[in-house]
Amino acid sequence: MTAAQIIFLITAAVILGSAFMVVTTKNLVHAALWLIVTLFGAAVLFATLNAGFIAVVQVVIYIGAIAILFIFAVMLTRRSMTDTGPGLNRGWWLSAAIALLTFGGLVWLVSGWGGFTKAAPAYPSGFDAVAALAHALVSPEAFVLPFEVASVLLLAALVGAVYIAFQRKGEE
Amino acid sequence: MPQPQDYQTLLPVIVLAVWACALLLLDSFLIQRKGLTACLAAAGLAITLGLTLSQIGRSSSGFSGMVVLDGFSTFINALQLVSGLLGVALAYAYVKRMGIERGEYYTLLLFSVVGMMLMAQATDLIVVFIALEMLSIPLYVLAAFNRTQAASEEAGLKYFLLGAFSTGFLVYGITLVYGATASTNLSAIFAAASSTSNLLLTIGAALILVGFGFKVAVVPFHMWTPDVYQGAPTAVTGFMSSGAKIAGFAALLRVFATAFPAIAADMTDILWALAAVTMILGNLVAISQTDIKRMLAYSSIAHAGYILMAFVPYGNPAVAPVSIAAGLFYLAAYVITNFGAWGVVIALEQPDGKGLQISDYSGLFWRKRGLAVAMTVFMLSLIGFPPTIGMVGKFYLFRAIIDGGFTGLAIIGVIASLVSAFYYLRVVVNMFMREGEQKIEREFWLDLTWGAAAFLTVAISLAPGWLFYLASAAGLR
């Protein structure tokens, strides 16, 4: 077993363990903190896959913005933190069965695919992935359109979120 | 630099997106005149509709194959813009009556239409994905728009949670397709699919189908529909029951017909089963509804099943053009009828949320004849009874399905339609037979919407050839 495999196995164990805690912990602040652990594990995976930029974006955007937003939301709705009832539905075992079936089915089906166990091609030496990504994002030969649409999407989401969460005078 | 052709391909979408951003700015200066915002939004939609119609007959592709302009996208975009215009017309007086007259309503509606149009033109799965979000996120907000009613906010939350959940499936499916073919471009996927093992592609396509199934409300992914349609402001429900359906079906058709013909053998059985279950369950559950919004929600589920029927033979090149044309015709017929029916519902709805039970329609004929006759026309059209556009649509659809060799499915469809007559006619009987009291809202744009929809529902059924011609010309080849 190589060092890379050991790192992968440890990271995967951390990701899955913390993800399991995210969906089972009753205390929502703890769940959001476990989510940060999961996200950090994914960032490590991205780094081992030579996607350094994605790893950084994962830490900055996902952990720095999205997970923090979750913690804010939990704090603002803090009464739910001390909810005494169970955190899960009564039919949780059915959900667990569906999730297990999905996992089994996905792995079983995907493992029939010819490229399932293929090894990674050698990473081209001297290839600057960040520069290539930057070109791909803004080049009309590549992905400028989804990039621009994403900006409009974020604007629309911003307008919508402000409208919904804004507390007007006269509303309690 | 982007070439002029890139811009020409996407011109209506770009114009509408810029207009929506400008309207957002302008709206902050129109503090007391939100009616003007509505008119400006309608003007933007009308200009874009003009641009779209001027593109009839053209075809090009832009942004290195990310988007195309063809007969199919022009047909769908024109339909989307008309439903956007009708959405503004329904909302104009409704938001005043409900006390939720805010400029954001129209801006978000325009953003949503931008996403819907982009979805019909997208030929790359990344663009399909982001266009789907572009149309969904404004709809989540619009569903929650009536902040004076708890039901509306909860409808928004529910729509959001299930929509985001389904997005997860869709995008996971897209990643598997990307993994199998090393591309997100639909024609590149098609080219790669014939040379590689199709297993991963099939799983990916199935997950994509789940994602779209949520959006267009196909059984068993329909459970959000009745609650969201009931809780959302009625004008929003009218818009989203048409717009989101057109966009979802357009993208589904584009993706499957362009990228996945190689796995049609597997997909056809799945689509067959989904269409059959959707028609049966949608119509059966609708019978027990007493709330008109819930009834129309189940009716919309059932109609998703009828439209899905047209997709079943998508991999058979001999039958697919006709059945897809029949599907597009049916979609157009559904949009017209559906907007009319929601217009009538809005005319009877009271600010306190009363007037939404089917029993509230009792004796409507004796109080407001025009409205009752229009509602009768819409109900007959939803059943598929002559002389309405719904009948013509069902005729084309069933004929195409039988020609495609799916007689069993067509029989299920006919039986489901017969069952549906029961609950649609109950509304009609209520209007003509019983005594009742109701307060009816009169407003010019609203009256125009249901009046025009009723006129078109009957008129097009008398001369349906041109619309069917347009739908056939729009078919994907």
Add this chain to the structure above:
Amino acid sequence: MIPLSWYLTLSAALFSIGMFGVLARKNAVAILLGIELMLNAVNINLVSFWRYNNPVLMDGQVFAIIVFAVAAAEVAVGLALVISIYRRRNTVVADEIDLMKW
């Protein structure tokens, strides 16, 4: 070297755990956390396919960036809805939001 199957299995497991969270949790914020897990599974898939197919083509990474943007937009709208409902009802538990049957 690590075969692709390891990454795909991990992402399928993460996706299923997220799905369990969505289906089984009662609290709207917790459901949203489950959706985030699913989107992370998607990104693991995308980046590993990018690395294992042809790392010179950037499709996978671009797609991952778009998924980030969409996730951010969804979370913003979703948490706004949650906070707004909390203000009115003092609950964000999905089962207790029962004006309409869930």
